[in-house]
Amino acid sequence: MCIFAKVNRDLYTADNDLLSLCSRLYNWWKRPEGWGVWHRDQKAKSMTTISAMRLASLVTAINVLVASGFSIAAIFRPEAVVPAGSIPTQASLLLAMYAAARTIPLALFALAAIYKRATSALLILGTLAGAVQLLDAGIGLFQHDLGKFAGPLFIAVLQFFAVYLLHRSVRTSAPLL
Template sequence: MLAVLIVVTAINALVSTGFSVAAVFFPAFIVRGGERSHTARVLAYYGLARSVSLLLIVLWAAFRIDTTALLWLGTLAGLIQLGDAAIGTQTGDQFKIWGPLGLGVVQLAVVLLAFLFGA
């Protein structure tokens, strides 16, 4: 179960980082008209700083096989995805709702199973 927790949490952090990188280099992908907006780019950098930090800490915890840290980080990553899904409802883009919602639910389910059955 620990291996599943590590893989799902790492994939979750990679997806968040990937979208943040996309927002920096292709802001119109995230925000309509964002390619002309300095504000959109600055907000993308803030998102990138947070997602890269989360990714690095997840990779560190996975390398150390720190179960407690992975449970907490997995919970955090899952809640972040649920928050992203809530924000996605404001865009009207179904991909920005169902993608994060699905990933967040899977992440939290894996955390719960790892907690209940021992990671």
């Protein structure tokens, strides 16, 4: 008889605790600063993440497609990428093929990450694509060619900015555990 009384008392206490918890959650939910604010904030954060993902996807796609386009163009028209006054040789064709061998896989993987909406992959590949453009700007500076310096530098800055916005939005919208 004593065991049944203890079990009954424990069930009553558990029911009472559950009722108290439900009551507190209901009161929190119906307050203007409760659920509604949290839900609106989460929706705003997710919209920020969506916007940042779209921007990073667009900038990364343009970046890798432009880089791949120039490396492919250099294979067919090496005079387009060699310094002014230089004569394209077999060596410039070979270097153009090396450039294409690096930029085409980067473009394919970046476009796959965009298609799959893989945020972490886009962060990594976007940063890599930005670093490649920054190095291309360094090569343009070394050649004293303003066009080959300013274009890649602009794309690199834009790429790093888009990756930064995506990283910040993902970091702020991550669930707290």
